[in-house]
Amino acid sequence: MRIYGEPVSRLIEELSRLPGIGGKSAQRLAFYIIHLPEERAESLAGAILSAKRNVKYCSVCCSLTDSDPCHICASGKRDGKVIMVVEDPRDMAAYERTGEFHGLYHVLHGAVSPMHGVGPNDLTIAALLKRLQDTPVEEVIIATNPNVEGEATALYIAKILKPTGIKVTRIAHGVPVGGDLEFVDEVTLSRALEGRREI
Amino acid sequence: MRIYGEPVSRLIEELSRLPGIGGKSAQRLAFYIIHLPEERAESLAGAILSAKRNVKYCSVCCSLTDSDPCHICASGKRDGKVIMVVEDPRDMAAYERTGEFHGLYHVLHGAVSPMHGVGPNDLTIAALLKRLQDTPVEEVIIATNPNVEGEATALYIAKILKPTGIKVTRIAHGVPVGGDLEFVDEVTLSRALEGRREI
Numbered sequence: 001m002r003i004y005g006e007p008v009s010r011l012i013e014e015l016s017r018l019p020g021i022g023g024k025s026a027q028r029l030a031f032y033i034i035h036l037p038e039e040r041a042e043s044l045a046g047a048i049l050s051a052k053r054n055v056k057y058c059s060v061c062c063s064l065t066d067s068d069p070c071h072i073c074a075s076g077k078r079d080g081k082v083i084m085v086v087e088d089p090r091d092m093a094a095y096e097r098t099g100e101f102h103g104l105y106h107v108l109h110g111a112v113s114p115m116h117g118v119g120p121n122d123l124t125i126a127a128l129l130k131r132l133q134d135t136p137v138e139e140v141i142i143a144t145n146p147n148v149e150g151e152a153t154a155l156y157i158a159k160i161l162k163p164t165g166i167k168v169t170r171i172a173h174g175v176p177v178g179g180d181l182e183f184v185d186e187v188t189l190s191r192a193l194e195g196r197r198e199i
Numbered sequence: 200m201r202i203y204g205e206p207v208s209r210l211i212e213e214l215s216r217l218p219g220i221g222g223k224s225a226q227r228l229a230f231y232i233i234h235l236p237e238e239r240a241e242s243l244a245g246a247i248l249s250a251k252r253n254v255k256y257c258s259v260c261c262s263l264t265d266s267d268p269c270h271i272c273a274s275g276k277r278d279g280k281v282i283m284v285v286e287d288p289r290d291m292a293a294y295e296r297t298g299e300f301h302g303l304y305h306v307l308h309g310a311v312s313p314m315h316g317v318g319p320n321d322l323t324i325a326a327l328l329k330r331l332q333d334t335p336v337e338e339v340i341i342a343t344n345p346n347v348e349g350e351a352t353a354l355y356i357a358k359i360l361k362p363t364g365i366k367v368t369r370i371a372h373g374v375p376v377g378g379d380l381e382f383v384d385e386v387t388l389s390r391a392l393e394g395r396r397e398i
Contacts, residue, residue: 003292005265011250014243019231020224027289032218033247034254034263041251044213045244048232051210052240055233064233066204090226093202 008034060131062124063089063107072096072105079103081138085128085157087111087145095143103141106131111149112156118149120156128157132164139167146173207233259330261323262288262306271295271303278302280337284327284356286310286344294342302340305330310348311355317348319355327356331363338366345372 004012008030016026033041057063058070065071072078082103086092092105108123132140142157144150158168173191175184184192203211207229215225232240256262257269264270271277281302285291291304307322331339341356343349357367372390374383383391 003295004263004288005254005269007246007250007253007265008263011246014246018228020227025219027292028219029217030250031263031287031289034250036251038251041247045247047206047210047213048240048244048247051206051229051233052235052237054206055204064203064207064230066206070204088230089203090230093226096202 061105061107062109062127063092063105077102080135082141083128083131083137083139084141084143086143087150087153091143091145103139106140108144108153111144111153113149113152120160123153125157125160129160132161132166137166139169141169141171143171260304260306261308261326262291262304276301279334281340282327282330282336282338283340283342285342286349286352290342290344302338307343307352310343310352312348312351319359322352324356324359328359331360331365336365338368340368340370342370 003009011030011033012023012026015021015029016023018026021029033044036044054066055064056066056068058065058068058073060069060073063070063072067074079102083106084092084095084101084103085106085108086095087108087110089107092107095101095105106124106128108125108128110118110123112118112120112123128140131137140157140161142154144153154170158170161168172195173188174195175181175188175192181189202208210229210232211222211225214220214228215222217225220228232243235243253265254263255265255267257264257267257272259268259272262269262271266273278301282305283291283294283300283302284305284307285294286307286309288306291306294300294304305323305327307324307327309317309322311317311319311322327339330336339356339360341353343352353369357369360367371394372387373394374380374387374391380388
C-alpha cells in the first residue's frame with residue numbers, strides 16, 4: 001500500500017511478519033517507532049542486530065548465551081551433579097527466577113512432536129548423552145512442558161537414559177499454587193491426588 | 200536479568216518498551232528474532248532506521264511521507280477543493296482504502312483533549328487555516344474520531360472556520376454496516392435515527 005510511502009510501508013510489513021503481531025498492531029508500532037527520538041530508534045535497531053550477531057548456543061547446555069560456556073555452566077557455585085532438562089531457554093529462565101534450583105540445565109530446543117515433524121534428532125538429546133558420558137551426573141530432572149509433546153519427550157529421554165543407571169526424575173504435576181480447585185481440569189486433579197504427600 | 204546474557208536482555212528490554220508489548224511478548228519476540236536468518240534481522244533493523252530517518256511531515260497536509268509534498272497532495276488527480284480533516288495518518292489510510300474519497304487530507308496529529316493536556320495549538324490547525332487562505336477550498340469534511348475528543352475537535356474547527364464562509368461538514372454517525380442492531384449502543388442508535396434518510 002502506497003498510502004504512507006515506502007519506508008513506512010516496509011516497516012509495517014517487517015513488523016507484521018513477527019509472531020503475534022497482526023496488521024493493525026504493526027501499523028501502531030510503526031507509527032510509534034517513527035515518533036521515537038532518533039537515538040531510541042537506533043537503540044532498538046542496534047539491540048536487534050547485537051542480539052542476532054552476539055548470541056550463540058552454549059557448548060555445554062545448549063542454551064542461548066553471549067559467552068561460551070554460558071554463565072550458569074561456567075559458575076563454580078552450581079551443582080554439576082544435577083541436570084534439569086528443559087525445552088526452551090525461557091523455561092530455564094522461569095526456573096532461575098524461582099532461585100530454588102542450583103544444578104545445571106540442558107536445553108532441548110523443542111519437544112518430540114511427530115505432528116510438527118520434530119523427531120528426537122532435531123533436539124539436543126545427543127549432546128545430553130555425550131555430556132552425561134563426559135561428566136559424573138547423579139540425577140537428570142526432566143522439566144519438559146506438561147503437555148502431550150513434553151510428556152512424550154520426557155518418556156523418550158527416560159528410556160534412552162535407562163541403560164546409564166543415572167536417576168531420572170520428572171517435575172511434579174499437581175494443582176497450581178494460588179489457584180481455585182473448582183477451575184482446575186480433571187487430569188490435573190487426578191495427577192495431584194496421585195502425587196499426594198504426607199504433611 | 201542476567202539469565203540470557205546482555206544482548207538478549209537488552210533486546211527484551213527494548214521490545215518491552217514498545218506499546219502493547221509486555222514482558223512475555225517481548226521475550227517471545229526476542230527469541231524469534233534471535234532465531235531469524237541474519238538477513239531478516241538486518242532487514243528489520245534497517246526498516247526501523249530507514250522509517251525513522253526518511254519519514255517527514257508533508258508541508259501541505261501534515262501527513263507522514265518520504266517525499267514532500269506527499270504523493271496525495273502532489274497528485275494531479277485529486278480534487279483540491281475538498282479537504283478531509285483527520286486525527287491521524289492511519290485514519291487517512293482507512294479512508295484511502297475505501298477508494299471513495301478523491302479530495303485532499305489534512306492530518307491534525309491528535310484531537311483536543313484537556314485531560315491529556317492537548318490544546319488546539321498542539322494540533323496542525325494553524326497550518327489548516329493558512330492552507331485555506333492560500334488555496335480555494337469549497338468544503339472541509341471533519342472526520343475526527345466519533346468520541347468525546349474527536350467531537351470537541353470537530354466543533355472547535357467548525358467554529359474557527361465559520362468566518363471563512365467555507366462549508367464545513369461532519370462524517371455521518373450511524374449503525375456500522377454488517378453489525379447487529381441489538382449490539383449497537385444507545386447513543387449510536389439515536390444518532391442513526393436522527394440522521395435517517397429517505398430511500
